Amino acid sequence: MSAGDLNIVHASALVQVHDSGTARRGATQGELDIITDGAIAIRGGIIVAVGDTHSVLSEHFDHDVPMINARGRTVLPGLVECHSHPIFDGERHDEYAERLGGASLAEVAAKGGGIWRSVVATRAADDTTLLARLTAAYARVLAGGVTTLEVKSGYGLTVAEELRALRLLDASRASTPIQLAVTFLGAHVVPRFSEVVGDLGDDVVQRGVDYTHLIDTEMLPAVVAQGLAEFQDVTVEDGFFTPAQALQLIRRSHQLGLPVRVHADAWKPSEGWRTAVQGGAISAEHLTYTPDAEILDVGAADTVAVLLPIAELIYMTDRRANARLFIDQQVPVAIATDYCSSIHATSLLNTLATAAPWFRMTPGEVIVGATLNAAYSLGRQATCGSLDVGKRGDVIVVDCPHPEEICLAVGAPVLDHVVIAGTLHS
Numbered sequence: 171m172s173a174g175d176l177n178i179v180h181a182s183a184l185v186q187v188h189d190s191g192t193a194r195r196g197a198t199q200g201e202l203d204i205i206t207d208g209a210i211a212i213r214g215g216i217i218v219a220v221g222d223t224h225s226v227l228s229e230h231f232d233h234d235v236p237m238i239n240a241r242g243r244t245v246l247p248g249l250v251e252c253h254s255h256p257i258f259d260g261e262r263h264d265e266y267a268e269r270l271g272g273a274s275l276a277e278v279a280a281k282g283g284g285i286w287r288s289v290v291a292t293r294a295a296d297d298t299t300l301l302a303r304l305t306a307a308y309a310r311v312l313a314g315g316v317t318t319l320e321v322k323s324g325y326g327l328t329v330a331e332e333l334r335a336l337r338l339l340d341a342s343r344a345s346t347p348i349q350l351a352v353t354f355l356g357a358h359v360v361p362r363f364s365e366v367v368g369d370l371g372d373d374v375v376q377r378g379v380d381y382t383h384l385i386d387t388e389m390l391p392a393v394v395a396q397g398l399a400e401f402q403d404v405t406v407e408d409g410f411f412t413p414a415q416a417l418q419l420i421r422r423s424h425q426l427g428l429p430v431r432v433h434a435d436a437w438k439p440s441e442g443w444r445t446a447v448q449g450g451a452i453s454a455e456h457l458t459y460t461p462d463a464e465i466l467d468v469g470a471a472d473t474v475a476v477l478l479p480i481a482e483l484i485y486m487t488d489r490r491a492n493a494r495l496f497i498d499q500q501v502p503v504a505i506a507t508d509y510c511s512s513i514h515a516t517s518l519l520n521t522l523a524t525a526a527p528w529f530r531m532t533p534g535e536v537i538v539g540a541t542l543n544a545a546y547s548l549g550r551q552a553t554c555g556s557l558d559v560g561k562r563g564d565v566i567v568v569d570c571p572h573p574e575e576i577c578l579a580v581g582a583p584v585l586d587h588v589v590i591a592g593t594l595h596s
C-alpha cells in the first residue's frame with residue numbers, strides 16, 4: 171500500500187456530479203448522477219475508477235489497499251467552500267445579542283461594532299494568535315465535510331496588514347490537509363485611516379476615492395508582485411465601493427492576471443450583480459438584495475452566483491437571494507457558509523441542508539452548489555468538485571442512505587469520513 175491509495179465500495183448512493191466541462195445551470199443544476207452500489211478507487215491521491223462496485227473491484231481490488239465499506243451510506247465529492255473570512259481576532263457575539271434584542275445595524279455600528287471592530291482587533295493580534303485561530307477554524311471546517319476552502323483577507327486594510335494576512339493564510343496551509351484558495355479582499359470596507367494617506371477624513375465619498383486609489387496603485391500591485399493571492403475580491407455595495415470604483419479595481423486585477431470575485435448586494439440593491447457580470451468576475455457573492463428586474467435584465471451569465479443562507483439568517487435580512495430566478499436565468503448557483511468574524515458557521519454540510527428550504531432549492535441543487543459549481547467558482551474544477559477519473563481523491567462518506575436525506579439531517583452528526591487525496595482525515 172502507498173500513500174493516497176483507497177477503495178470505497180458498496181455505497182447505497184455514490185453521488186458523482188459528473189463534470190461535463192462547465193458549471194451546472196438551469197435544469198442541470200440539480201443533477202447528481204447517482205450510482206447505486208457505487209464504488210471509487212483512488213491511487214496515489216488521484217481517482218482512477220468510479221462506477222458500480224462489481225466493475226470497480228474487478229479492476230482495482232487489492233488486498234494491500236485499505237477499503238471502506240459504505241453500505242447504507244452516501245458517498246459524495248469532498249465539499250468545496252467558496253466564501254470564508256477566517257483570519258480575524260476579537261469577538262462580536264455581543265453585537266448579535268444586541269441585534270436579537272432589537273438593536274438596528276446602525277445602532278450597533280454607532281457603539282463601535284461591525285467589521286471595523288474586527289479590523290482593530292486583527293491588527294493588534296500577533297501572528298501566533300492568528301495562526302492558532304486559523305488552525306482551530308480549519309479543524310471545524312473539515313468536520314463539516316470541506317476538502318477545498320476559499321479564504322479571504324480583508325481585516326487588515328493597509329498595505330502592510332493585508333500583506334501580513336495573506337502571508338499568514340499562505341503559511342496556514344501547513345496546519346491543515348484542506349486545499350486552500352487565497353483571496354485578497356482589500357476592498358472589504360472603506361477604512362477610516364490609511365498608513366499612506368493618514369486620516370482619510372470625514373468626507374465619506376472622498377474616503378472611498380482615496381482608498382480605492384490606494385488599492386489600485388499600491389496594495390493590489392504588491393499582492394500580485396509577491397504572488398500571495400489567487401483572486402481579488404471587491405465589495406460593490408452602497409456606502410462601500412461604487413460600481414465605477416469596483417470596475418476600476420476589476421480591470422486592474424485582470425490586467426495583472428488576477429481573477430475577481432465580488433461581494434454584491436448584501437445589504438441593499440447596489441448594482442452589484444450587474445457590475446460583477448459586466449466586469450467578467452468569476453463569482454458574485456451574497457446577492458441578497460439583487461432586484462429581480464436586474465437578474466432578468468442581466469440574464470444568463472458564466473459568473474457563479476454564490477448564495478449564503480446563514481449570513482441572511484444571522485443578519486436577519488428582510489429579503490433572501492432569489493435563487494430560483496438565478497437558476498431560471500441559466501446562472502450557475504453555489505452555496506457557502508460565509509464563516510467570518512460575525513458568522514461562526516463552519517459546517518458546509520449543515521449550510522447546504524439549510525439552503526434547501528431557505529432558497530427553495532432541491533437537495534440536488536444545493537449539493538451541486540457545494541461541490542461542482544463551487545469548484546468552478548474557484549477555478550479548481552480540474553482537481554475537485556466531482557468524482558471523476560483524474561481528479562484528486564477528495565471524498566466524503568455520509569451516514570444517509572440517499573443524498574436527499576442530508577437535507578433532513580440539519581445539525582445531525584451524519585458525516586462518517588472525510589478523505590483528501592485518498593487519505594482519511596476523520
Ligand SMILES: [Zn+2]
Binds near residue numbers: 433
Ligand atoms: Zn463575505
